[in-house]
Amino acid sequence: MDITGLRNEREKIRCQKDAHYFIFSILTTKDEHDLLNPQKRFPDEQCLRATLDLYLVSAKLLAPKDAHYALDAGIGLPFLDHIYRSGIIFIEKSRHVMATWLTCAYLLWRARRFPHQLIMVQSKREEDVAALVYDKEPDQGRISFLEWSLPEHLRQARLPGAGKYCHLYFPNGSHVWGIPEGGHIIRSHNPSVVFGDEAAFQPEFGKAYTAALPAITHGGQFIVVSSAEPSEFQQLVEAEV
Numbered sequence: 001m002d003i004t005g006l007r008n009e010r011e012k013i014r015c016q017k018d019a020h021y022f023i024f025s026i027l028t029t030k031d032e033h034d035l036l037n038p039q040k041r042f043p044d045e046q047c048l049r050a051t052l053d054l055y056l057v058s059a060k061l062l063a064p065k066d067a068h069y070a071l072d073a074g075i076g077l078p079f080l081d082h083i084y085r086s087g088i089i090f091i092e093k094s095r096h097v098m099a100t101w102l103t104c105a106y107l108l109w110r111a112r113r114f115p116h117q118l119i120m121v122q123s124k125r126e127e128d129v130a131a132l133v134y135d136k137e138p139d140q141g142r143i144s145f146l147e148w149s150l151p152e153h154l155r156q157a158r159l160p161g162a163g164k165y166c167h168l169y170f171p172n173g174s175h176v177w178g179i180p181e182g183g184h185i186i187r188s189h190n191p192s193v194v195f196g197d198e199a200a201f202q203p204e205f206g207k208a209y210t211a212a213l214p215a216i217t218h219g220g221q222f223i224v225v226s227s228a229e230p231s232e233f234q235q236l237v238e239a240e241v
Contacts, residue, residue, distance in 0.1 A: 008153040015154060016113055019056060020049060020069075023105045028149040029098075039149065046073060048102050051091065055106045058083040059193075059221045087216045091225045099225045103195055104132060104142040110193065111174040112156050117192040119176045120185070124202050126166060129178035132197060134163035143176055144168055183211030193221045200226040 015022040027042040034040070042048075046069065053070035056062035057080050064080035071077070083089050093099040107119050121143075123129040134141040138148035138159035147168070148159045162169045166178035179185045181202040186194060194212045199205045209222070216222050 012154060015109075019052060019061075019106065019109045019113075022109050023052065023102070024049065026150070026154065027105055027108075027146055029101055029105075030145060042101075042105060043098065048098060050075060051099065051102055052106060054080075054083060054089050054091075055103070055221075055223060058087055058089040058223070059110070060084060060087070060219075087220060088222045089224070091223070093225055093227060100132070100197055101142060103197070103223055103225055105146055107176060107193065107195060108143050108146050111168075111170050111176055112172070114192075115172040115174060117174040118189060119174065119193045119195070120189070120191045121176060121178045121195045121197065122181060122186075122202070122208060123178070123197045124181050126178070126180045129180065129197070130166050133166050133176055133178035134168045135165065138163060141168070181205065181208060183207035183209075186211040186215075190218075191215050191220055193223065196222075196224040196226070198226050199224045 011026075015026055023042055024044040025041075028039050029042050030039050032038065049069040050073035053062060053067040054075070057064055057067050057070070064077055064084050067075075067080055070080060091099055091103075104121075107121065111117050111119055121129055121132050123132065130141060132142050134144040138144045141163070144157075144159060144163050147155060147157050156172070157163070157168060157170050162171075168176040182204040184207075186208055191212070192215075194208070194215070196202065196205060196208060199208075202208070209224075212220070212222050
């Protein structure tokens with residue numbers, strides 16, 4: 001193997017092992033408001049790194065004491081211990097903070113890193129969640145765009161063949177599946193991760209949460225990201241405080 005091949009192989013291994021490196025040093029995102037440079041490196045900001053630590057802790061992939069970005073951001077060890085035990089993390093966001101983009105990046109890393117993951121991404125309507133997972137072309141869904149825009153030697157899912165509407169399949173058996181609101185699809189499966197996007201605007205979010213609990217108690221993860229709005233999401237966030 002030549003020097004380029006060795007370097008590429010080392011990079012592949014590091015991307016597999018290190019979510020922070022994969023997301024903040026490798027991934028390319030897109031900015032629809034930037035006319036001159038719409039594709040750019042994922043922004044490396046402390047708040048995003050701290051949030052990624054929260055995802056890794058709640059997935060039991062990072063010990064609370066080792067969540068250095070989260071600890072440096074002022075997130076207390078008792079809270080980190082709590083999400084480590086529960087497997088549940090709620091993120092209240094405002095617009096344009098890239099919380100949804102970051103979650104999609106984490107889900108992509110997890111699908112690539114661990115085989116046979118069933119990752120469910122949920123929004124109010126199927127067309128909303130297609131924009132997060134896979135729509136008609138690889139560059140139209142957020143997760144598919146992140147995979148599609150990787151350097152050739154790092155790609156795993158061969159798009160467009162590995163995608164169809166609301167579905168993204170990986171050669172290691174992992175499957176990212178976009179579903180509409182409610183609990184009936186979650187209840188019929190055993191997801192590794194459930195991600196609820198804009199849960200405050202999902203009238204049936206409570207049903208999804210209840211349906212996901214058995215999978216969570218058996219080692220699954222539940223990530224919820226939403227703007228603030230009086231809702232079941234708000235009630236659950238306040239109950240977690």
